[in-house]
Amino acid sequence: MLSKRDILKAAIDHLKNNYLKPYLATIEQTKQQRIETYIKNAAPQYRPLLKYKAASLQEIPLKALQDGSIDLELYKLSAKIELELKQKGQKFLSRQLTDIKDLPRYKAEYNQYIEQENDLGKAKLAQYIAHRKIVLTLLSNSLERGDDGKYSLEESVHG
Incomplete structure (x- = not known):
């Protein structure tokens, strides 16, 4: 038996996909442009997000752009990248190259890691x-x- 929540979710998905799609696409596009503009002009520390987590930027709620919590949302995504990179670095340190055939792939992965x-x-x-x-x-x-x-006064300089 379907729950009320399942029925509601299916109805919302149907509306989004069949009737609201062009409107939502325009809103998403505008949101994406505003996020990119914010990063390029006000928060250059988040530029790697444009390169490595562009798809994740779509998950930022529109409300974050309006209430000023955009920096917090970008910080969360940035922390995810740093965590993933740290885990990737740990893999490289613990990995042993046993077969010479793996060398080109290893080099490519290593170069990608270094670039990130x-x-x-x-x-930073x-x-x-x-x-x-x-x-x-x-x-x-x-x-x-x-x-x-x-x-x-001196105390205003030293805080």
């Missing part, structure tokens, strides 16, 4: 540079004279 590791390193560097720039700007602002002609 490099891309993640670049993303971009994040560090952006963070560093903000810190230096805040420091510079706190070292300037105020409207009263006096410098900020």
Whole structure:
């Protein structure tokens, strides 16, 4: 016997696939463009997601773009990539090459691993540079004279 939930799910899927598909496709396309624009302009540390997890970006709810939680959603996906890469690295370290015939495949997998590791390193560097720039700007602002002609107190510099 079908449950109420199963019937409702089947009805929703039918509506999505038969009647709402063109509308939903347009919304998905717009959402994808907004995510890509956000990554390229505001959050370069997530660029590897565009290359390695583009399909997963579709799973980000539209609401995340509207309520500002997009960074959190991208962070979750980024953490997944890092975990997968760490697991892949562990496999390479524990794997022993026994047959010379496996060498070309091993090299290809190794090169792919190194490329991903490099891309993640670049993303982390971009994040560090952006963070560093903000810190230096805040420091510079706190070292300037105020409207009263006096410098900020030392505690505002050291936080």
